[in-house]
Amino acid sequence: MADQNDRVSELLAEVWMSWAERGATLSAEDWDRPTRLSEWTVRDLYAHVAPAPGQFSELREAVVEGPAGLTGGAEILRVFNQPGGLAHTAAGQIAEMAKEAAKATEPAVLIARFGTEGPAALAAIADLAPDTVVAHQLLGKVTVGALGELALMEATVHLLDLIAAVGGPAPVEGALHFTRGLLAEAADPVAFIEAAAGRGSEPVLPIIR
Secondary structure (H helix, E strand, C coil): CHHHHHHHHHHHHHHHHHHHHHHCCCCHHHHCCECCCCCCEHHHHHHHHCCCHHHHHHHHHCECCCCCCECCHHHHHHHHHCCCCHHHHCHHHHHHHHHHHHHHCCHHHHHHHHHHHHHHHHHHCCCCCCCCEEEECCCEEEEHHHHHHHHHHHHHHHHHHHHHHHCCCCCCHHHHHHHHHHHHHHCCHHHHHHHHCCCCCCCCCCCCC
C-alpha cells in the first residue's frame, strides 16, 4: 500500500511539472484561450487545478481516528458523480471559484504552484501513511491515499483538456494508465465490462462529469 502511495505521489509531481513546463511557454493570448470546458479559459483551468500548499499542511491538522468512510479514489468518484452528488449540484460553484481565482492570481504564481510549491508541500507530508484518516469538509472521513489518487486523476484529466486547447506532449504514461484504471474502477463493473466487450446496451459513459 505504501509503495502504491509513493508511486501516486511521484506521478502527481510529474504531472504537475508538465503543467508548469507548459505554462512557462504560453503567451498572453494562450492564457486567454478558450478550452473545451464550457466558458473556461486556459487560465481558469490552471487556477482550478493548481495545488494550494496550504491544503497539504492542513491535512496534518485534520487527522482523526478511523475508520474512514472512503478509502479509495474510485469510491470518492462514485460519491461525487452519483445523482444529486457534488459533481452535479456544485458544478456551477466550482466553475465560479476557478474564475475568481484566475482573476486574482498571476500566471507566474500558478506556474510556481505546479513547479515548486505543490511538489514541496507534497514531499512535506510524505510521512503520512496512505491509510491515515482525515476529516474532509465535503467527504467526511477519508484516507490520505484516496485523496492522492483523486488528485492524480484530476490533474491528468485536466491536463488532457489543456493539451486540447494549446497542444503539447501527452501526459506521462504512468499517469494515463493509473487514471484509466481508476475511472474503470469507479464504473459499475458488470455494465463496464459488457460495454467494453460490445455486449451491453446500458449507458456507461461518461463515468465522471
